[in-house]
Amino acid sequence: MKIKENIYTADSSEEDLSFEEIISQNQEKIINLIYGMTGDYYLSQDLTQETFLKAFQSRHTFSGKSKFSTWLYRIAVNVTVDHQRKSCVRKEMATEKTNSNFSKVDTSPEPDGACQKNATRNIIFSSIAELPEQQKEVFVLREINGCSTKEVSEILGCSVELVKWRLHKARLSLRKTLNGKNQFKNLGTISLNRFGLE
Numbered sequence: 001m002k003i004k005e006n007i008y009t010a011d012s013s014e015e016d017l018s019f020e021e022i023i024s025q026n027q028e029k030i031i032n033l034i035y036g037m038t039g040d041y042y043l044s045q046d047l048t049q050e051t052f053l054k055a056f057q058s059r060h061t062f063s064g065k066s067k068f069s070t071w072l073y074r075i076a077v078n079v080t081v082d083h084q085r086k087s088c089v090r091k092e093m094a095t096e097k098t099n100s101n102f103s104k105v106d107t108s109p110e111p112d113g114a115c116q117k118n119a120t121r122n123i124i125f126s127s128i129a130e131l132p133e134q135q136k137e138v139f140v141l142r143e144i145n146g147c148s149t150k151e152v153s154e155i156l157g158c159s160v161e162l163v164k165w166r167l168h169k170a171r172l173s174l175r176k177t178l179n180g181k182n183q184f185k186n187l188g189t190i191s192l193n194r195f196g197l198e
Contacts, residue, residue, distance in 0.1 A: 019059070023052055026069060029145045030076050036140030037080045039129025041122070047083060051076040066154055073147070073155045077137055084133075127177045135170035142167055 030051055034044035055075050062071050128136050137156060141147045142163070149167075153160045 139170040
């Protein structure tokens with residue numbers, strides 16, 4: 001069934017978008033946000049669907065005072081936190097699964113570039129998922145999804161100064177974690193964003 005209803009965004013320069021278009025424009029960002037918070041890519045896909053379902057069901061509550069993406073991110077964060085509260089063991093299972101997947105790729109004699117990038121991306125997101133809850137929310141929104149510091153503060157309902165502090169702590173922790181992983185010894189410089197590894 002095609003969704004006809006349009007939703008107006010806070011940015012007056014944007015045209016009205018159908019809900020299908022909103023899903024298309026934000027799906028990868030929401031998946032990366034939840035992936036960074038959980039370390040489980042398949043779970044992030046399920047929770048992304050739940051996020052859009054909740055957004056559609058409560059679309060009439062969107063006031064237009066902020067960007068629609070800001071409102072959507074807030075729903076995604078809430079959906080993920082609610083899930084983690086109900087099932088704490090999923091995080092450990094996701095980490096084990098990620099490490100297992102990496103081992104399979106790493107043991108092949110000459111893994112191609114795509115497999116190597118995918119394995120590296122899994123390790124990075126697994127490491128992000130090990131960060132304290134508040135730090136990983138800030139890190140994924142700011143560094144991977146490219147939200148401004150002000151937008152992150154609006155999404156998480158905290159001050160800009162607190163966002164900057166949590167981001168600083170997250171960067172230090174993540175750097176320390178990744179430096180301790182042998183898989184990154186010869187990687188050189190990498191860039192991780194919503195499109196993957198570069």
